[in-house]
Amino acid sequence: MDQSKGASAALYQHLVPVRDILGADAFEYVASAAASLLEELEDVQDRAKCEEDLREFLCPYVEAGLSPKVVDDLLHLLPKFPKKELKELQELQEPDWSHHLCHVENLTLLYGGGAKPLLRHATFDIQKGRCYGLVGSNGRGKTTLMSKLAAGQLLQLQSKGLSCCYIQYEEVLAGVDPTMPCSEYVLAKAGTEGVPGLEQLPAELPVGKLSGGWRMRLALACGLARDDDLYLLDEPTNHLDSASKDWLQDRLAQSGKTFMIVSHDLRFLESVCTDVIHITNDGKLEYHSVGSRQFQALLPSASSASGELVEAACPSSAITFPNPGMEGLPHVLAALTECSYRYADQQRPTLTDVSLELTRKCRIGVVGKNGAGKSTLLSLLARDVLPCESDSVWHHKDVRIAYVAQQHFYHLSEHLAGTAVEYIQARFATGWDEELRARLVPSQDSRELAAKHGGRPFYWDGTSNSWKGREVAEVLERKMEDGMLHYLVRWKVEAAEENDGIVARNTWEASHRLREMGAEMLCVAFDSRAAYSRMAARPLNAEEVIRHLRSVGFTDSMAQRPIKSLSAGEMSKLVLAAALWIKPHLVLLDEPTNFIDSEATLALEAGLKSFQGGVVVVSHNHGFLQKLCTSFWCLEQGHLRILGRRGEDRSCLIKSKLCEQRAKREEQLARVRKAAETILEVKPENVGEIASRTLVLEIFQRFLDFTLPREAIQLAAEMFMTLADERRPAHGRDWLLAVLEAVLHVGSYTLHEELGLAGMSPVLVALVKGLLRRGAVCGVDDGAHLGVTLACDLHRLQFRAKASCYGGCCYCGTELAPEEVEAHGRKCYMSPFRLGRQLVKARPSSPSEDLNDDTLLFEMFHGTSPENASSIERHGFRPSVGGMLGPGIYCSRDLRKARRYGSVVLRLAVSLGRVITISYRGHPLQTTWQTFEGGCFDAAWVPPQCGVVPSGLEENCVRSPSQIQVLGRVNLANGALF
Template sequence: MITLRNVTLRRGAKVVLEGANVVLNPGEKAGLVGRNGAGKSSLFSLMAGRLHADAGDFEMPPTWRLGEVAQAMPETEQPATDFVLDGDLPLVEAREALAAAEASNDGHAIGEAHVKLEEAGAFDARSRAQALLLGLGFNLQQLDAPVNSFSGGWRMRLQLARALMCPADLLLLDEPTNHLDLDALVWLEGWLQRFKGTLLVISHDREFLDAITGVTLHLEDAQLTRYGGNYTAFESMRAERLSQQASAYERQQDKIAQLQRFIDRFKAKATKAKQAQSRVKALDRMEKLAPVLTASDFSFQFREPVSLPNPMLSLRELHCGYPGEHGPITIVRNVNRTVLAGQRIGILGANGQGKSTLVKTIARELAPVAGTLTEGKGLSIGYFAQQEMDLLHAEDTPLSHMIRLAKVVSPQAREQELRDFLGQFRFGGEMAAQAVGTLSGGEKARLVLASLVWQRPNLLLLDEPTNHLDLTTREALSMALNEFEGTVMLVSHDRALLREVCDEFWLVSRGGVEPFDGDLDDYQRWLLEQAKEAAKALKDAAAAKVAAETAAAGESPVNRKEERKAAAAQRQKLNEQAKPIKSELKKVETRLAKASEERDAALASLGAADLSPQQRADVGRRLKALEEEIEELEMKWLELGEQLEQLAG
C-alpha cells in the first residue's frame, strides 16, 4: 500500500503538493492527471525516492520493487535485446550471483544461484524481452541491432521495453505513449491490463486512460484528489463536485452578507450591541469556503483561409522517400490520391511504413522520388512536424520567432500586435522573451500551433500534434480543427482526436497508400489480425527450422510417426482431464465480466447529480461487494489457470 499523509512538497519556491492525503492499494491502476507544470513528475520523483517530502509522511512497502522509464537517452553498442534484458533486475542479480559463485568455486552457492535463475525465468527471458520489442513496433532485424543505431524516439521505446521487463511491484509511467504509433499503443494497453502490480501513469490520452485505469488522481493548485473510476468517470464526478462546491460557496456568501447587514445596522444601538457582537463572533468562527477558481480553459481558432482551391492536391504515381548515399531510398510507391477542399483525412499505419515520409513530401520538406505532386492554385500549407524543433530554433524566443514569421506572412504586423497574439497562446509577459530551447514540450507545441494560426493555411498537415499537449489543449485543438474551413491531413496516435476530427482514413502499409474502409475500431481489429498472421508466420518458420534440423540429423520418419501418435494420444487424455476445468473457467470468466460491468455502471452512477445521500451510500456498499466478488473470482481464475498449466506441463 502507498500512503501520503499530510504531504507537502516544494520545488524551489513553488509548492507542488500541500497537505496531500491519498492511499493507493496494491494492484490498483491509477491515472495521474493535471495541467502541464502542475507537479505530476515531481510526485513521481517523490515515489521513486529522488525527492523527499518537506512535511508529512510518504510510505511505501520497503520490499517493493520499482519500475520506471529512464529519461536519459542510452548511448551504448549493446544489442537491443540484451539492453532490455538488463531491465530484469532479479535476473541480473541471479546472473551476478552465479558468476560470483563460479568464481569462488562454491558448489552450494552455485546451486542457490541456479534456483534464483529459475525463479527469475532465465530460460525464457530472452523470448520475453523480444516479445516486448516486437509488441512495441521493432522488427525481427532490429532485435539484435546496437542501441546506438536507433533514433531518439526508438531509444525511448527501448527504455519503455526495459522498464516493462522488470517484474515491478510499482510501475511508474510518464507519458509512455508519446513515441508510440497506434498499433504499439494498442499492444501496450493490453500488456498493462494484464499487469498484476500497482500502476501509476501520467498521460494526456483519454482513451488510453479509460482502457487501463480504475482510479484517477487529480493534481491541481497543489491539491491531490483521488477519484474512483477511469478518466471519463473522473470528469463526471469532478463536474458534480465543482457544482456542489459552487453552490456551498454561494450559500455561505449569502449567510455572510446577512450577518454583516445585521452588524452594520445594529452595532451602534445599545439595545442590540450584544446581539451584534455575537454576530461578529459567528462571522469570525465561520470557516471560509474558497470560491471555485479553475484555471481558464485554453481555446483558439484557425483563421479563415484566403482561398480554398479544389482540388488541393493531386498525387499521381507518386514515390516518396529519402536521399541516400547511393541514390534515393523509396519508402512509399505508386500513390494515386486526390485531396479535396474540406476533407478530414486520418493517416494510419505502423511506424516505419512511411506516414511521416508521405506528409513531409506533401509539405515540401522532401522532394518526390518519382511521379507527380500537383498543387491547387493558391495552396497554403500549415505543417506541424512530429519533432517540434524541426520548425523552431532553440536560440529564438517566441516573440523573435513570430517577428521573423510575420515578415514573410504579414509584413504590417507590429510588435505589440504579435505580443497580444502570443498572449492568446499563453505566452504572455516574460514568457514571450524566454529562449525556445528552455520551453517544455507542451509549450513548444503551442508555439507551433500559434505559427500555424498566423499563416492562415488552407491545408493543415499535422504529424503527431498532440505529443506533450495536456488534455485541455488537445480538446482546444480538436474544436479548432472541427471549425477550420480548410482541409486537414492528420497523423496521430490520439484516438479521441482522430475520432472527433477525421471522417475518412488512408492506410499506409506495405509500401503503398490505400483508403481504409472502416473506423478506428475496425482498424484496431485489423491490427490484431495482422499480429496473429505475423505470429503464425514466426511459428511456421520455427517449425520449418526444427524440421530441417531433424532431417539433417537423419532421424527416421517411422520414429517420428510413432512419436506423433503417442503425442496425439497424450493430448487427447489431457483434453479429457481439462474439460471440467475449462468449463468452470468459462463460468468464472463470464461472471467476472458481468461483475466488472456492474462495477463500472455503479462507478458511473456516482456521477449523477440527483443521487440522495442514502442512494449514494447504497451504491458505495454495492461497489464494495462487487470489488470483493471480483477479487474472489480473480483468485479462482488464477487457480484454475494454474491447474490447466500443470496439466499442460
C-alpha cells in the same frame, strides 16, 4: 494555516522577522515550503539544495519588488532552526508504513516558473502493488511530481534502496547512438534478450529509424522487463496504435507491480488502474478508486462532445487558427503522383506508388499501424524529405505549409531558458521560418555529387589532383522556361579561389540537374521563402506575438515565462502557435493530441473545423478524427487507400486523374526537349578531352560554312582535334587559341587577305562557345568569359547580317532561325539591340558629315539641369569620372528614368557596336569594361534592381562622347521635341 502542527508551526514562529515584508499570503506559503524542504534533508548542515530550491521559488517575488536582501535574511534564519526541533514538534504518531512505497504529509511542490505552488499541503501516498493514474489539467505538475519521484526525492523519505523505472518518450534515445541496432538497445536497457512485445521488431534496425509508435513500444517493453519497485509511465499511450495499446494493457494487467501513469486518456486509465490521483486546481491530491462515483465524475470533462461547454468553463483554452487568405490559389494546392520513398539504409521502400491531392479546405485523417509510413508521408508533403522521383511531388508556388512533427519538442531544445515570445521572435527574425531553413539542407553526399555533376567553371582540387564541379551556394531566382522549372544559382567559391579574387558566374539551371547534384533542398527552401514573402509582413514586437499566442490558449503571463517552466501540453501549444505564425494555407499535424488535456483537445478540434485552409492529421485518437475529418488516408505496409466521406474508396479515381495530368506535362516536356539542341554532359574527370568528334565537325561546319570550303572546314576541325589531344585545353581561352591556330593553319593567308581575322573573330568565339556549351569538348567553363578575350578585341561583324548568314547569333553563339533573329537581338546579353529603339538614320552633326546607312544607331535620353544641357548642346558630352561603372556618359533608353535626373531631358542618337551587361554587384568587369583587360565594349547596360545602382533603375554608360549626337530637347509636358 494551522499554527499548532509540527514543523510548519515552529518554523512559522521562527520566520516572523520577515513576515511583514513578505505579506501574509506569501509568508504562509514560504513557511510551508521551507518546512517541507527542511524535512527532506538528511543532515542539518546539508542545506545547499534547500537554499537553491527556495531561491528559485522566490524569483517571482524578487521580480515583483521584493528586496534580494530579504531573501538572504530568510535563508540566514533557516540554519538556526535545527532539524531535531522539527522532529520533536511533530504531534501525530507515525503509523506503520510497511505496505507503502512512499507517504508524505503536507507536501508542497515548487517550480520556479510561477508565483504559486503546484501542490500545497497535499498528502502523497503510494502503496505497493497498486496501479495509480495521475490526472489533471496541463500545467498542474504531473510530470514535475513524477520527476521528483524518479530522482528519489520522495522515495527516500520512507524507504531506502528502492529502484524506480521512469519512461518518457523524449528520453527514449537520450545518450543513445541513433545507429545502434534494436537488439543492442534492448540488451543495454533491459539487461536481457527476447523481451516480450518486440517479436516483430527487426533486430538489426537502427533505433533512430523507428517510427514514433515503435520507439515508444520499445521503451515500454524494455522498462517493463526490468525488476524495479516502482514504474513511472509518462503518457505511455502517445504514438501507440490500437494493437500496441492493447498489448500495453495486457502487460500492465499481468505484471502485478506498482505503477504510476500520467495520461489524459481516462478510458485507458480506467482499463488498467486501480486508483486515480487527481491534482485539483487548488493544488490538492484527491484519491479515487477506479469505478467510484468520484472517478466517473471526471470522465465527462474528458469525453464530452460539447466544445461550447469546455470553452465556457476555460476560455483561455480556445484555439483560433489565422485566416491564410486563399485568393488566387487553385482548388488543388499540392499532390503526390505515384510517389515512392525509401530510406537510404533500407532495402524496402517505406511508401510505394502513393497518389493523392490536397485541396483548399480538405479535412483528412491519416490512419494506420505503427510503422506504416504515416509520419514519412507528412514529411514528404512538407518536403522535409525528397521522394525517389523528383517529378512525383507537386506544390503550388504560393502555398504556405505549417508542419508540426511528431517529435516536435526538438524545436524548443535550444530556447528553454527564453520565453515563448522570445522563441517566436528568434524563429522568424529573418522574415521566414529559420527552423525550416535549418531542416532544408543539402543531402550529406551533396559535396560528392557536386564534385561529379556540379557547376562550371570547375575548380582544381589540389588534394585529389583533379578537376571538380562546384556546389550550389545559394538559389537566387526561379522561372518557368519552355515548361521546365529553372533556378538562378550562385556557385560556391573555394577558399583558395577567394584569395585570388575568383568569382563564379551565376547561371540558370534546370531543377532536374540541381537534384542530380544534391541541391534540391536549396530549391525547396527558396520556394518556401518566396511563398512567405508574398504574405503581408507581421511585426515581431512583443504585443503582436502575445496577441498571437492568445489564439492557442496562452495567457499573457505564460507567454513571458521561461519555456522550461511550461508543461508538455503547454509546450505543444507553443510549437503549434509558432507554426501558425506564417498564416499557412495547409496545416500538417502529426499526433497533435499527445500531451494536451481533454479541454485543449476539444479546443483544437473546434479550431481546426473553423480553419479556412486545408488540414491533414495523423492520430490514433479515432474519436478526434471522426469528429474532424471528412476523408481518410489509410496506410498499410506503405500502400495508400483513400476513403471518402461515405467510406468509398477513391484511390483509383484520384490516381487516374493525377497520372493523366502528369502524362500531359511529360508530353509537353518531351516536345521541348526534342526541339532543344543536344547537350552532352561534361564531367570534371574528362576536362581537356573531345567528347564527340562528330559534334565538333558539325559545329565547325555550321559556323564556317560561308567562309571556308567544306574540305577546308573538315581539315580545320581535324587540325583542332589533333591540337586538343596534344594540349588537353582546360579553360575557354585555351580552346579558342586551339581554334584560331587550326583555322590559321588551314587557310590563314588567303582568309586574312580577303576577310581578315578581325572580321572572323566573333564567329570563332561563337564557335568555341558552341563547342563548350553543347559539350562537344570538355572544358572547365562554358566560355562565358570569352567576350573579353583577345579575339574579341578585333573588329566586330555586324549582328543582323552575320546572324542571318550563319543561322545563329555571332555574339553569343545561339542557333537561330531567320524569323528568330529580331526577337533574339533584343534579349541577347551581348546584342546592342537591347540598348534602346533603333534609329534608321541619325541627323548629321554638320552639313559636311554624313553617316553610313548601316551604322547601328539607338535612341536614348539624358536628364540634367538647364545649365548642363546648354553646355552639352554647345560643347558636347564629357565622360563622367566617378560613375558606378567607371568613366563614360550615362543615359537611358527609358524617358521616365531620364526625367528623374533633371528638369531638362535631351534626346540622343547613340552609335554602338558591342555591349556588355553588368547584372549584379561585384561583377568582375564592373569598373574595367572600357579597358584592355575588360575588352573595350562600346557600352555597359545595368538592368534595374540588380544591386549595382542604388536607385534600383537601369543605367546605360556609353564609352565615348564621339558616339553620341544630341537630337534635341524633350518637351516633358507631352514628350514632344522643342
